[in-house]
Each structure stands twice: as structure tokens, then as C-alpha cells.
Amino acid sequence: MKNSRLFNWFSYTTLTIIVALMLVQVALLFIMSGKDSSQMATNPLLPTFPFNWENYVTAWNLGIRDYMGNSVILSLAIVVGNTVLAVVTAYVFARYSFPGKVLIFSLILALMMIPGILTLVPRYLLVRDLKLLNNLWGVILPSVLGANAFQIIIMRTFFESLPEELFEAARIDGGGHWTLLARITLPLSLPIISSMAILQFNGAWNDLIWPLLVLNRDELRPVSVGLVLLSTQQGAPQIGVQMAGSVIASIPMVVIFLVGMRAFIDGLSTGAIKL
Amino acid sequence: MAEKIQPFTTAQRGSKNSLMHLLSQIWRSRTLYLLLAPTVIGMVLFQYYPALQAFWGSFHSWDGRRANYIGLYNYGYFFQDTRLIQSWVNIVQFLIFNILSLAVPLFVAYLIYRLPSARHRYIYRVLVVLPLIAPGFVFIVLWRWLFSLNGGINIILRAVGLDSITRIWLGDTSTALYSLMFMGFPWVDAFTMLIFLAGFLAIPTDMLDAAAVDGASIWRRFWSIELPSVRGQIKVLVILTFIGTVQDFGRSLFMTNGGPGWSTMVPALRMYFAFTQDADYGYASAIGVILFVIIFALTLINQRYIRGSEE
Numbered sequence: 001m002k003n004s005r006l007f008n009w010f011s012y013t014t015l016t017i018i019v020a021l022m023l024v025q026v027a028l029l030f031i032m033s034g035k036d037s038s039q040m041a042t043n044p045l046l047p048t049f050p051f052n053w054e055n056y057v058t059a060w061n062l063g064i065r066d067y068m069g070n071s072v073i074l075s076l077a078i079v080v081g082n083t084v085l086a087v088v089t090a091y092v093f094a095r096y097s098f099p100g101k102v103l104i105f106s107l108i109l110a111l112m113m114i115p116g117i118l119t120l121v122p123r124y125l126l127v128r129d130l131k132l133l134n135n136l137w138g139v140i141l142p143s144v145l146g147a148n149a150f151q152i153i154i155m156r157t158f159f160e161s162l163p164e165e166l167f168e169a170a171r172i173d174g175g176g177h178w179t180l181l182a183r184i185t186l187p188l189s190l191p192i193i194s195s196m197a198i199l200q201f202n203g204a205w206n207d208l209i210w211p212l213l214v215l216n217r218d219e220l221r222p223v224s225v226g227l228v229l230l231s232t233q234q235g236a237p238q239i240g241v242q243m244a245g246s247v248i249a250s251i252p253m254v255v256i257f258l259v260g261m262r263a264f265i266d267g268l269s270t271g272a273i274k275l
Numbered sequence: 276m277a278e279k280i281q282p283f284t285t286a287q288r289g290s291k292n293s294l295m296h297l298l299s300q301i302w303r304s305r306t307l308y309l310l311l312a313p314t315v316i317g318m319v320l321f322q323y324y325p326a327l328q329a330f331w332g333s334f335h336s337w338d339g340r341r342a343n344y345i346g347l348y349n350y351g352y353f354f355q356d357t358r359l360i361q362s363w364v365n366i367v368q369f370l371i372f373n374i375l376s377l378a379v380p381l382f383v384a385y386l387i388y389r390l391p392s393a394r395h396r397y398i399y400r401v402l403v404v405l406p407l408i409a410p411g412f413v414f415i416v417l418w419r420w421l422f423s424l425n426g427g428i429n430i431i432l433r434a435v436g437l438d439s440i441t442r443i444w445l446g447d448t449s450t451a452l453y454s455l456m457f458m459g460f461p462w463v464d465a466f467t468m469l470i471f472l473a474g475f476l477a478i479p480t481d482m483l484d485a486a487a488v489d490g491a492s493i494w495r496r497f498w499s500i501e502l503p504s505v506r507g508q509i510k511v512l513v514i515l516t517f518i519g520t521v522q523d524f525g526r527s528l529f530m531t532n533g534g535p536g537w538s539t540m541v542p543a544l545r546m547y548f549a550f551t552q553d554a555d556y557g558y559a560s561a562i563g564v565i566l567f568v569i570i571f572a573l574t575l576i577n578q579r580y581i582r583g584s585e586e
Contacts, residue, residue: 003389007493011386018383019402021461026409028427029417045427089314098304099297104315111318113574114326117522117543118567121550121559122325122332125339145317152314177306206411208525213551224412228529231416239420246413253408265404265469 033243040239055244062237064245066219067226074139074222075204081144083197086151091181094159095167111149124213138214143204151196158192159185194263198256205252223249332560339556349561362540365452366521369541373520374513376462383463384471400472404465415529418458445531448538455526455539467512474505514577518570542566
């Protein structure tokens with residue numbers, strides 16, 4: 001398939017402009033994170049020197065340190081819990097028959113029709129009655145046990161596509177559920193599982209509303225809530241410090257991208273075809 | 276643990292011992308039920324129970340502890356509140372804008388798909404995904420500054436001599452809502468783009484070769500082959516965007532707190548305020564139920580439409 005040269009020229013130019021408009025916003029975060037108030041007043045948009053790394057120290061000591069710790073705990077717990085549950089659930093549905101299978105899976109499928117906005121108020125009251133307000137478990141438990149239907153469905157489809165002969169052979173060798181899951185299913189499904197986990201981490205790291213409701217005490221807040229409240233409160237720190245906090249909050253996603261971007265993009269693309 | 280699970284066959288159901296057979300199958304599957312237990316219990320506790328309670332609460336005057344049955348009062352209150360008309364006007368504008376703006380990631384995906392080299396396709400794909408390294412809430416902080424009096428947008432406007440239109444963008448009733456829409460500029464969501472791109476890349480090449488032999492133009496090929504090939508993706512993303520937009524109030528809450536006045540109020544944010552500020556849990560539940568019904572109805576219509584078009 002050949003394009004005309006004009007079309008190619010148009011494509012490259014348009015794509016480059018759009019990508020630049022997106023990346024310039026990320027760059028701006030970093031540029032502004034190094035400005036003191038006078039640099040902010042005279043030249044807010046372009047890089048200025050010296051670059052004030054003190055902003056990072058200030059932001060860190062203003063609470064970002066605690067917020068980051070909370071975010072890491074919350075996000076990791078949610079990702080690990082969700083992934084374990086989703087893998088086990090999807091595995092059982094993909095490889096076994098048992099009475100009630102269709103009914104239970106329909107209940108999981110139907111979860112997709114329950115929007116978060118409908119359950120928000122009663123879910124809050126439930127967490128209150130479980131005495132989990134102002135407790136990190138109040139964020140972790142509903143997220144992990146709320147059953148991520150999308151994840152289960154994608155993984156079940158994937159697990160079903162694994163060849164039955166492998167499982168048959170392992171059963172003949174005397175392997176039980178655990179062997180079949182840990183020695184055959186998991187190694188073959190690592191790409192899809194890791195891309196789902198990254199997606200989940202991104203969601204947990206970004207979550208604002210639920211932790212804002214459940215965690216009222218400042219020292220328990222994740223960085224999403226902490227940073228946004230810090231920037232909107234009376235007497236907010238100067239923009240450079242806010243941006244330094246924003247850059248710090250981006251570090252985990254940067255690390256994940258450096259380590260697993262390929263898996264992420266590929267996994268998302270294969271998942272996307274199933275749509 | 277090494278027992279083999281027999282396939283559950285319907286042929287055996289007709290036999291006299293069918294009940295015994297079923298019970299023995301249930302007993303043999305006990306490990307499986309145990310494995311599913313956390314998911315099932317959690318799903319009932321944190322999803323189905325709250326969902327039913329929301330319906331129940333919407334018919335009550337409810338402060339979270341005591342509840343009195345008041346019939347349809349909460350719903351009546353909602354539909355009589357004329358101030359809320361503004362929030363419906365706003366959400367409709369958000370819906371139209373968010374759905375139309377799916378055209379941008381679609382366009383970007385198309386251009387990437389048409390790039391002549393696989394290596395360049397990969398590079399641009401990475402570049403589009405790259406901004407995800409900055410989490411979404413960081414852009415709340417950034418854009419609040421960009422829209423402020425001495426913020427980025429006014430600086431750029433002054434630099435090009437448009438001083439007259441500078442303003443506090445989020446503080447002006449005539450611009451606050453459109454500012455919130457502008458916020459995602461250039462509106463290329465990486466996930467959406469990847470889904471469209473995967474759809475384009477799945478087009479069989481022989482179809483395109485046939486079109487090339489017939490001498491079809493780029494324009495013709497786009498409208499006759501490539502765009503129809505991603506129709507499924509478009510439908511799914513339109514419905515997901517619809518569901519997401521109806522529920523989303525974070526942008527209005529954190530950027531403008533629904534203001535100035537009610538200029539950026541949306542129904543979901545009214546629910547949040549009824550919940551957090553008024554502690555009127557019955558009214559909040561009623562709004563939640565109304566939004567659920569809207570989402571549910573649209574999803575049903577959409578599913579019927581999809582099924583109808585594929586048969």
C-alpha cells in the first residue's frame with residue numbers, strides 16, 4: 001500500500017504537531033517545577049536558570065512524602081489483591097465445569113451494568129459501618145472485593161485460548177488445581193496479566209473521589225487527593241512547589257513505563273481487538 | 276486435591292438419580308466454589324448490596340442512620356428543582372463534546388496506521404502513550420494555573436496581542452464550562468487511540484490490495500473500507516464515553532466546584548453535594564438511580580442496535 005508523498009508529508013506533520021502539543025504539557029510540569037516566585041513572575045513558560053531543586057524539598061516536606069507512601073501502599077495492595085482474585089476467578093471459569101457456572105458468571109458480567117455513581121453513597125455507608133473510615137483498608141477492600149468484571153472477562157477469554165493438551169498432560173502427571181494454575185496458566189499469561197496490572201495501577205494511582213471521601217485525616221491521604229487539596233487550599237504553596245509535587249507524583253508511572261511499556265502497549269492492543 | 280472434575284453434562288440430568296447426581300457434582304466441585312468465594316462474596320457485599328440499597332434509599336428520607344419512607348418525594352424534588360435544568364444543559368454539552376472529540380484519537384490512529392514504516396508506527400504509538408506518565412490529577416493542578424489570571428493561556432494571548440479577551444477563564448460564567456472542555460486539549464486519549472489503532476491494524480491486507488487494484492483513492496478507501504472496519508470500536512467507545520461522562524463530576528468538582536454560580540454543575544456533582552454537604556442520602560440515592568436508569572437505557576438501546584446491525 002503506497003501513499004502519495006503529499007499524504008505522507010501531511011501525516012508526519014500533523015502527528016508531530018499533535019504529539020508535541022501533548023508532550024509540551026508534560027514538559028511544562030517539569031520546567032515550572034524548577035521556578036521560584038520571581039522566575040514565575042517574569043518568565044513562567046520557558047526554562048529558567050538556576051533550576052530550583054529546593055522546590056522538591058519543600059514539596060516533599062509539605063506532606064508529599066506521606067502522600068506518596070500512602071499511594072504506594074494503596075496502589076500496590078489494590079493491584080496485587082485484584083490480580084490474584086481475577087486470575088483465580090478467570091482460571092476457574094476458563095478451565096472447569098461445575099453446577100451454577102453460568103449463573104455466577106452472569107452475575108459477574110452484570111457488574112458491568114452497575115455504575116459507580118449508583119453505589120457511591122451506600123458503599124460509603126457500608127465502609128462506615130465496617131469501621132473502616134480513615135483506614136487504608138476502607139479504600140483497598142471495596143476496590144479489591146468489588147470484583148473487576150472487565151479484568152476477569154479479558155483473562156477468562158485468554159485462559160480459554162490456552163491449549164487443553166497442556167492441562168491434560170499435567171493432570172495425567174498428577175497435577176492439581178494449584179499446579180495447573182501456577183505452572184501452566186500463569187507463565188503463559190504473563191503479558192496479559194501484567195498489562196492488566198499496569199492498567200489497574202494507573203487507575204488506583206489516579207483515583208481521587210473515593211479516597212477523598214474515606215480518608216479525612218491528612219496523614220492518610222494518597223498523593224492524588226493530597227496534591228489537589230494542597231493546590232486548592234487557602235495559602236497554597238507557590239506554583240513551582242505545586243509542580244515539583246506533581247513531578248514527584250509522576251515518578252511511579254515513569255518507572256513502570258521504563259520497565260513495562262512494551263508489555264503494556266502490546267497487551268492493551270491485544271485486549272482491544274477483543275472489543 | 277488431584278481429583279479430576281467431570282464435565283457437567285446435561286444428558287445425565289434426566290436420570291432418576293439426577294438430584295443425587297447434582298449434589299455429588301456440587302460436592303466434587305467444592306474446591307472450585309472455595310476459590311470463587313472471595314469474588315462472589317465481595318461482589319455481593321460491595322456491588323449488589325449497595326446497588327439495591329441505593330434503590331431502597333431513594334424512596335426514603337435518609338440521613339445514613341434513620342430512614343422514613345417518603346415514596347417518590349426525592350424524585351419529585353429532583354424534577355421540580357428548576358436550578359437543575361442548568362446541570363442537564365451542561366451534561367448534554369459535555370456528552371456532545373466528549374463523543375465528537377473521539378474523532379481526534381480516531382484521526383491520529385488512522386494517520387499512524389497509514390504511516391509507511393512499521394518502525395515509525397511504533398515510535399508514534401509510544402509518543403502518544405508517553406504523556407500517561409503524568410497522572411491525570413496532575414493536569415488538574417496544571418490547568419488550574421493555565422486558566423488563571425496570570426496563567427499560561429492569558430500570557431500567550433497577551434503575547435499575540437489579544438489582551439482584550441484575557442480573563443479568569445474558570446471564574447467567568449460564559450467561559451467556565453468551555454474551559455473545562457478545552458482542558459484535555461488536544462483530546463487524544465491514549466487508550467482510545469490504541470483501541471482504534473488495533474482495529475485499523477486488524478484490517479485484512481487482501482481487502483486493501485483489492486481496493487488498490489481497483490484504483491480506489493485514499494479518500495474512497497477510508498470511507499468504504501477503513502472506517503467501516505472500526506465501526507465496532509467506535510460503538511464501544513461511544514458507549515463507554517457516554518457512561519463515563521454521565522458519571523464524571525471530578526472535573527467540575529476540582530476545577531470550579533460547580534461554579535461560578537451553577538455554570539459547571541452536572542447532575543452527578545449535585546448528587547455528590549447532596550451526599551457530602553447536605554447529608555441527604557435519600558436525595559443523593561435518587562439522583563444516582565436516575566443516572567443509572569439513563570446509562571442502562573442507553574446501553575440496552577446500543578446493544579440492540581449492535582445486534583441488529585450484525586445480523
